Structures are given as structure tokens and as C-alpha cells.
Amino acid sequence: MVPALVLFLAFAIVPLVVAAGLSFTSWDGLTAPVFDGVANWVAQLTDPVTYHALWLTFQVIIFSWIVQTPMSLLVGVFIAGKQRYRALLAALYFLPLILSSAAIGIAFKALFDPNFGFSAALGLSFLKQDWLGNPHLVLYVVIFIIAWQFIPFHSLLYQAGVRQIPTSMYEAAEIDGAGRMRQFFSITLPQLRNTIVTSSTLMIIGSLTYFDIVYVLTQGGPGYSTWLLPIDMYQTGFSASDLGGASVLAVLLVIIGLIIAQLLTRLTGFNRMSSEAEGA
């Protein structure tokens, strides 16, 4: 317990307290921080950019969940099968998981290039879009790339979940004459309840803090089109040298994250952690 506690204190609690303290100071990172009361809080909470960033972040959370959950579930169920070719496909599906976000960002930047990217490679001119430059398109492009990166991870969770389901349940269902679809909806899906909750929690809290891939791809642009809350925090702190203002945004992120995590555990009954394998 003690080492875990030390690490938790050093890397979670202490930075949090420091950030909360810094949010009441004016600090450029060069000279000593100067206490200036709630000025940063007023500035950030009256700035329309903050609310815009918050709205974009919520869009990313919702769309990421809607896109990633069904895909991960299907891929996970598929690769849970024991056939050889499925193992081979599984290895291919997991490839994005071992790439760094920066590498993925740079690779997709090259792929989306309108002159030398995949539109030119495939010779399909309708793919020659201003993918990362069109303010109405770019957010969905980003959500797509994030999904490409994270679906493998969540598929892995679902695969493990499916393999935990006792085969006796399926055998019994088959004797009762249930088809594959019926088995999926009546056995697999209910049995994966806890996995779905875990995966969704990770997905939603993860979406709240997406930074690296968006930063490499667009730096929050064009204009403010992908200016997510973590990007806003980084730009305010490290580009604009307003570390006090950035600390306000950091504290906001923590508060929102805690609220969402609390809501999720309550809504899903995850805190009661009941077993789903009764009668198996």
C-alpha cells in the first residue's frame, strides 16, 4: 500500500494542489509567480474560447463513444473466436495500439495531403478534400483518427470479456434452439455488461484529455475548429506563457473528469460490482 500511496501523492495529489494554487497567481514561467486572486478564473470563465473548447470536448466524447463502442464490441467478439485466421487478423487489428500518437498523427497528416496523400495514391478525386483545413470537416476527421487508434485497445477488452463467458451458457442456448443473433443479444451482450462499463469509462475519461494526436495533427486549428480543452490549456500555458490561466483550465478538467467518473459509476451500478456469472 505504502509505495502506491507515495506514488499517488507525488504524481497525482501534489501536482493537483500545486495547479490549484497556481490558478490564483499570475505566472509567465520565467519570473516568480505573483498572487493575483481570482483574476485568472474570471478571465477564463468569461472567455468564449473556454466554452467553445468545452463544447468541442463534449462533442469528441459523445462521438468517440458512439463510433468506438459498437466497432470495438464487434471486433472484440469476432476475434474472441479460436480460429487461426482470426488470430492473424487480431494481430493486424492491434497494430495501431503499438504506434505512438505522434507517429499516427504524422502518418495521417501525410495520408490526408490533398496532392500526394491517399487521394492521389488511389486516384479517387472525390477523396481530394481539404480534410484538415475545412473547419466543418476537421473535427470529424480527428474523431475518426482517434477511433482508429483506440478501437484496438477496446477490442482487446471485449475479446477478454467474451472469452470469460462460460461456454456452457452457449451450449445450453444451442440446445434450446437459440440462433447466433439470439445468443449475441441474450448471452454475450448481458455478460459483457461490466466490460462495457469499463470500456466506456476509459473511453469517456480518455476523450476528455485527448491532446497529443490532436496537437500533432492540427494544433487546435484551423482557427479554433479543434481547440479542445486540453489544447486550450496547453496553448494558454506553454505557447502564451500564461501558466496561471492554464492552471485554471487544468483544475476545470479535473473537476469535470471527477464529475463524469462519479456519474458513470452511479448510473451503471459499477460501484456495486455484482457478478454477472450467476447460474453458469
Add this chain to the structure above:
Amino acid sequence: MGIRTLLSMKKGGRATKRWAAVATAAAISVALAACSSGGSGGSAGGAIVAWGTTADKPIIQPSIAQWNKDHPDAKITDSYFGTNDFKSKIKTAVGSPQAPQLVYNWGGGTLSQYVKAGLVKDLSSDVTSSGFLDNIVPSIAAIGQVDGKTYALPMSSTAPVVLYYNKDVLSKAGISEAPATWDDLLADVKTLKGKGISPISIGGQSQWPYLMWLEYLVDRVGGPTVFQNIIANKPNAWSDPAVLESLKMIQSLVKADGFAKGFSTVSADTNADLALMVTGKAAFMLQGTWSYSGISSIDPNFVKDGKLGVAPFPAVTGGKGDPKDIAGNPSVYWSISSKASTAQAKTALDYMTKYVWTDSYDKTVLDQGSIPPTKDAATKLTTDFAKNVDQMINQAPSFTQSWDLALSPAASTAFWTQLSLLFGLSETPQQFVDNMNKTIGK
């Protein structure tokens, strides 16, 4: 903590727990030790520390090695970082006791911030007596000065922004020479479009190439004083009619489809903008002289076969600015930390003035295909490209530093976003001006 440790703690008894604790404690102490040893290693005597970026490492390192050979009692310890890593590292280090004695900087806005915070030494009297600045191009030396005093000395190549063009493409379109004026450029855009060629390549996704168009236009329309007023934090300096006029000119060029279709997705960081011009899909490109090596690497024959054209940015008829003015990156500079002891400051100054821009130093820069910021550089240049550019540098009455380096961090952060909104036609020139006026003094 690894998953392994967690698992063993759960399963194992007391002994496992204790071992896990020991291992963790050991890991933490190693990490802490690593932190504390990262500071200045040269507190004794005249030994000093220098940090640079990997981009300039090939230039800096040999001269420091030579210095260390000649001065075993006052060694310089050098480390190099990626540009962005360096920027964030120096931000926290420069004001602390762990500050490197040799402070690498880009002059301009960052330098004047350091000067205001009292972090770097005034070198005026030292450089006057040593005559170091006599051989430096004056417009480049000026970037290392704040309020007439010298705080920084140039130590890297100079890289202005020039108008590149594909001679092959122009002649196919029936255009005989590079545009001398903005109106010529607009006429060329029309002609090229008629032939189905994208007129201008720009890496809009990277945002910084946008700046090159604005900084040149503002200089051509209103002269260098317009931007000087902006960095001097004069109220509403962005409202200058020259700025507004330049912003309108940019938007009309965008509306005339002057920039290749999909330009805001083209990344300059992957050299996709250079490729567009080299492959003949676009005719013009405004970029820094550092792109020359990129162009040669995409197609070595492009330069050899004489297809590469280089011209100054076009003049604007009726504009106040001298068409010989240039913009871009004048140089990179060394300053001396005000925390350095007398002996350390002497090491730093001797190195900066006696080991930089020597013949061998020049040679390293020239071998890269770059241009030293010295007055006698012309005699040592070999390629036509470099000779052309060097002439532009020496004849330039004013060298405008890339605005992002001269602006305060808060203003330049807002500036990138505003530029991408402007080029995307998502806001009007007046909105741009109003939004930038809000950043003055921040």
C-alpha cells in the same frame, strides 16, 4: 508501477510487499538523483554550460570541442534539445539557479523579455572593444539589441524568406520572368489558372507559412515602422491602414484561387509544399532559404537543370516600403546569463567572440549550404542560389524578424489562430485587426 508489481502484491505475502517497497523507493531515488544532476555542472571557476537546439548542433559542437581542447581549465559543457523541448526547458530554467551560462535565443521578443526580467548581461562595452560586430551585417546585429544596447550575438546562419519558382512551369505558361510587382503576381495567377496549373504552393496546415505573406506585404505597403510600432506595444498598432490593406490583399489572393486547392491541409513540416512546386503542380512558393536543401533532396536534378528560380518578394505599387527589404530568420544568438560569475562570463564572452565566425566556423555553415551573417560571406559562397540570397541580405535596408519570434508569447499564440481564420476566409480583416489589438501589451 508495473502491472507485475501490483499483481505480486496482491498475491504475495509480506516479503513480496517489502521487496516491492524497496524497489519503488530505489526507483524514486534514482529519478530524483537524475533530476538534481541535470543542473549546471560548472559552478567551479570558469567552466560553463551551454544548451542549444539539435538544428544548430552541427555548427556549434565543433567550435565548442575546439574551445575545450584549448581551455581545459574553463570547459564548456554542451547539450542539445529539439526546438520545442528547448523552448519549454529554457522557459523554466532561465530564471533559476540551474540556468545555462550561455543562453541560446532568437533575439527579438524573447530577448527583450529576458532583458526586462534582468536575466541576461549587457554586452555593449565588451563587443565594442573587441570589434566583433564590425563584420556582422548591421540589420542582423540589430536583432540582438534592445533599446540600443547589445545583449546577444549572432552565431548561426541567416535565413531570409524568398520567392521560389519553377522556371519550367512559368515558361510553359508563357511567363518570362518572376513577378516584379504584386499586380504582376495577380496577372500571373490568372494566366497559370488558365493553363490548369496551381499558381502558389503554401503549407497552410503548418500555419507558419501564412505569416511570410503577411510580414512581407505589411513591409511593402507600410514599411518596417508598422511592425516596429506593434512590437513597441503602441495602442491599436494593428489598426494601421497598411495592416488592413495587406490583410485585404491576402484575402483577395485567396478568393482568386491563388493558392493551390486544399492548401490548408498541406503540411510544410513534411515538405509537401516544396514537392508541389518541384513536381510542377504549382508555380510559386514563398519559403525560407532553409528549404533549398529540402528542394534538392526531393529532386537533385531540379536545381542542377536550372529549373529553380529565386526572386525577392514583389514590390507593391505605391507602397511605402523599400522593395529591397527582407524578412525571415536573421540568425540565432548567444546571450550570457546574468547569474554567471565573472570567470564564467569571461569564458562565455571569449568563446562567443573568438570562436564564432572563424574560418572553420564559416566553413561548417557554408558546407550546409547556408549563409553566415557576416559581411565577408559573399567571397566564400559557391552556389548561385546562395550568392543571389547573400546579395539580397547585404543590400537590404531592413531585415524584419519572423513576427512570431518578435511578438510576445501571448500575442503570437493568438496570431497563429487569427492567421488561419484569415486565410480560411472565416473572418474579415477588420476582425483580425480587432482581435490582435486585444493582445497588445500582453
